[in-house]
Amino acid sequence: MSVSSAVLPVRRLRLGFIGWGAIAARVGELLAARDLPGVEIVAVAVRDPDAARAGLPAGARLLHGPEDLAGLDLDLVIEAAGRPAVAIWGEAALWHAGAFAVSSTSAFCDDALFSRLLATARETGGQLIVPPGALGGMDALAAASALELEAVTHTITKPPRAWAGTPAEACFDPHTLAERLVFFSGTAREAADRFPQNANVAVISALAGLGLERTRIELVADPAATLNSHAVAAHGAFGRLDVRLENEPLPDNPKSSQMTALSLLRLIENRTVPLVF
Ligand SMILES: NC(=O)C1=CN([C@@H]2O[C@H](COP(=O)(O)OP(=O)(O)OC[C@H]3O[C@@H](n4cnc5c(N)ncnc54)[C@H](O)[C@@H]3O)[C@@H](O)[C@H]2O)C=CC1
Numbered sequence: 001m002s003v004s005s006a007v008l009p010v011r012r013l014r015l016g017f018i019g020w021g022a023i024a025a026r027v028g029e030l031l032a033a034r035d036l037p038g039v040e041i042v043a044v045a046v047r048d049p050d051a052a053r054a055g056l057p058a059g060a061r062l063l064h065g066p067e068d069l070a071g072l073d074l075d076l077v078i079e080a081a082g083r084p085a086v087a088i089w090g091e092a093a094l095w096h097a098g099a100f101a102v103s104s105t106s107a108f109c110d111d112a113l114f115s116r117l118l119a120t121a122r123e124t125g126g127q128l129i130v131p132p133g134a135l136g137g138m139d140a141l142a143a144a145s146a147l148e149l150e151a152v153t154h155t156i157t158k159p160p161r162a163w164a165g166t167p168a169e170a171c172f173d174p175h176t177l178a179e180r181l182v183f184f185s186g187t188a189r190e191a192a193d194r195f196p197q198n199a200n201v202a203v204i205s206a207l208a209g210l211g212l213e214r215t216r217i218e219l220v221a222d223p224a225a226t227l228n229s230h231a232v233a234a235h236g237a238f239g240r241l242d243v244r245l246e247n248e249p250l251p252d253n254p255k256s257s258q259m260t261a262l263s264l265l266r267l268i269e270n271r272t273v274p275l276v277f
């Protein structure tokens with residue numbers, strides 16, 4: 001069997017995107033280069049649909065509000081907009097596409113919203129999807145959590161400029177920081193809640209493992225770093241796990257890692273091709 005037959009889609013996939021910023025546009029670019037038969041970006045929600053916008057997929061309809069998702073026969077809606085967008089679009093996406101993949105997972109720090117989306121997924125028979133985003137190895141951590149997990153720690157290190165414009169500026173000046181600084185140490189809930197532009201991943205490692213209260217997060221600014229790095233360490237009855245990624249930032253948003261777009265590409269392909277990773 002050739003590898004190419006394993007990566008050719010066997011079913012169509014009609015996609016909707018919420019947000020067309022650094023991550024979504026990169027996914028669009030990667031998909032266009034792949035040119036997968038039957039995989040189509042059908043609709044995109046942008047913050048200001050009346051403003052001209054370069055780089056939108058040809059033929060994609062602009063969405064003005066969640067009600068516009070009706071009748072588009074979508075198979076998957078992908079959010080890559082920002083924390084508030086999850087509450088605005090989530091339920092309609094589940095009703096009209098049956099699958100909603102969330103990038104701004106910090107939204108799940110809101111317990112009521114998370115429960116509501118899970119209840120809608122149950123009611124519709126749909127799926128709320130947490131892609132691995134900028135992380136990797138979350139399949140192994142989730143599998144390990146079938147036995148007792150003792151501890152999960154996740155260290156997020158980024159160059160100081162990636163923390164500009166966030167509450168981290170109360171701890172250091174991103175333009176003058178001279179040495180590596182661990183400026184936050186606490187729960188996954190607190191990390192994602194306080195840093196929704198930089199620590200959505202804290203919710204991903206938490207949901208895969210020990211949950212929002214028991215997963216420990218360290219946030220680090222390092223002037224020697226050029227990449228966004230994630231180190232997840234866990235131990236428990238399964239043994240030990242150490243995952244480390246050093247991600248190139250996206251050119252259009254240095255807070256976000258290239259890997260986040262690549263993970264979404266993988267998610268899309270996994271829903272269409274005959275060989276799934
Ligand atoms: N899960 C993960 O591992 C990661 C998640 N993220 C998160 O993913 C999200 C997207 O990241 P980027 O593309 O880098 O951000 P970005 O700022 O480059 O793009 C977001 C786009 O969404 C638009 N937008 C905001 N609210 C909207 C709404 N209600 N409806 C439609 N469009 C809306 C904005 O105008 C902007 O064009 C952010 O919340 C980011 O923090 C980022 C990196 C990793």
Ligand SMILES: O=C([O-])CC(=O)C(=O)O
Pocket residue numbers: 134196197198199200201202228229247255256257258260
């Ligand atoms: O892209 C990354 O490295 C992580 C990130 O911004 C987030 O989790 O919000």
